[in-house]
Each structure stands twice: as structure tokens, then as C-alpha cells.
Amino acid sequence: MQPMVRTMRIIWAAELAAPIIFFGVLLQLRSTGGVPGGGQPILLPALGAMALLLAVASFVLPSKLRIAATQNSKPKIAEEVVKDDAQLFRQAPRTQRVFAEPQAARVLAARLWMTPLILGVALLEAVAIFGLVLGFLGFGLLEVLPFFAVAWVLMALRFPTERQMLASLEKVHDAVLPAERGPR
Numbered sequence: 001m002q003p004m005v006r007t008m009r010i011i012w013a014a015e016l017a018a019p020i021i022f023f024g025v026l027l028q029l030r031s032t033g034g035v036p037g038g039g040q041p042i043l044l045p046a047l048g049a050m051a052l053l054l055a056v057a058s059f060v061l062p063s064k065l066r067i068a069a070t071q072n073s074k075p076k077i078a079e080e081v082v083k084d085d086a087q088l089f090r091q092a093p094r095t096q097r098v099f100a101e102p103q104a105a106r107v108l109a110a111r112l113w114m115t116p117l118i119l120g121v122a123l124l125e126a127v128a129i130f131g132l133v134l135g136f137l138g139f140g141l142l143e144v145l146p147f148f149a150v151a152w153v154l155m156a157l158r159f160p161t162e163r164q165m166l167a168s169l170e171k172v173h174d175a176v177l178p179a180e181r182g183p184r
Contacts, residue, residue, distance in 0.1 A: 004110035008117055008160040015121040019128035019152040026135040026144070039137035047134060051127040051147055055154060058123035062116030069112050070172045076100035077175045097175035105177060109165040117160055124158075127151040 029035045078100040081093045099105035131147025170176055 002106055002110055002162065004107065004114065005160060005162050005165070008110070008114060011118060012121060012155070012158060012160055015125055016152065016155045018125050019131075019148045019155070022128050022132045023145075023148045026132055027141075029136075030141070035136060036138045039134060039139045043137060044134060044139060044143060047130045048147075051130045051150070054123045054126050055150060058120045058127075058154065061123070062120040065119070066112055066116040066168065067172070069115075070168055073108055073112065073169075073173075075105050075108055075169070075173060075175075077173060080178075097173070098178045099173075099175050102177045105169060106162070106166065109169040110162070112169065113160060113165045117158065120158055121155050124151045124155050127154075 026035070076099065077097050079095045080098050082096050128148050128151035131144040131151070134147065135141070135144040166177065
């Protein structure tokens, strides 16, 4: 595993812990009587709508940024003959586009995912912060728990893998890593 992928996983894990920590802080404050009762009723649907928009934006915005950056990237690509390809007599051998520098392609793929990953989980962290704010304002645990749960579940779905990073690079540039060659 690349160091950049490991770094992304550390950032992801830290962000994944944030909603749990926020909820723990809220529970601790409630047990000591540090949170007033009853909040402004309009705040729950208002912050709920904003949280919903942020949750959607946490997937749409990073995806668009990653796709644009990937399309603008210029990895070195070569064409190679596909080995073990059955061909008819007098037929030209089938070729396949491959990344000429596989390690550079792996690093590029990780770089293209770093900022969108951080942006996506940061937007989801804001959803949990809305729950924390509502809890501080005196809303009940059943009213604020969905903010933490949604943030945590959607963050958990964003676990960064090298395979998904490479897949988007391969798809945009219609090439594969030499180690992963095969019929397409």
C-alpha cells in the first residue's frame, strides 16, 4: 500500500471518529446538566435541510472535482500487444493501452483522490456538527442522533482503497496498469 493511501486512511479514520466524539461530548454534558432544555423549534428542520444538502454535496462536489482533475491529468500511456490472445491467421494482434509508468500512475491516482476525500468527509463532519449544535441548544437525543448517525454511515462508505482510485484513472484514460492486463 502506498504512503498516500495510508495517509488518506488515517485522515478518513480521524474524521470517522469525529461524530462519535461529538456525540460523547453531548452525552457527557447532558449527564452533568450542562445543556439547557428545549430549543427553537424552527432550528431542527432548518439545520436538517442544510444537513441534507451538505450530505448530497459531500458526494457530488468531490466527484466532480476528481473527474475534472483526472481528465486534466496527463499520465504516460503506451500500447502493448495483449499476450495469450487467440488470433486468426493474418489478423493483426490485439493491443491494449497501459500506463507506461505504473508507479507514477498509482501516485497520480492517489493525488487525484486526496483533496476530494478530505472535502467529502469534512462536509459530512459538518452534518455531525449540526447535531452537536442542536444538542447544545437543548433538542432531545432522539432528535439529534440522526445527524450523527447519517454523518458516520456516509463517512464509513467513503473508505479509500487503491483499487477505486486506480479504477477512476483507468476509466478516464482507457488504460490499465501492466500488472493488471487482461482482455477488456
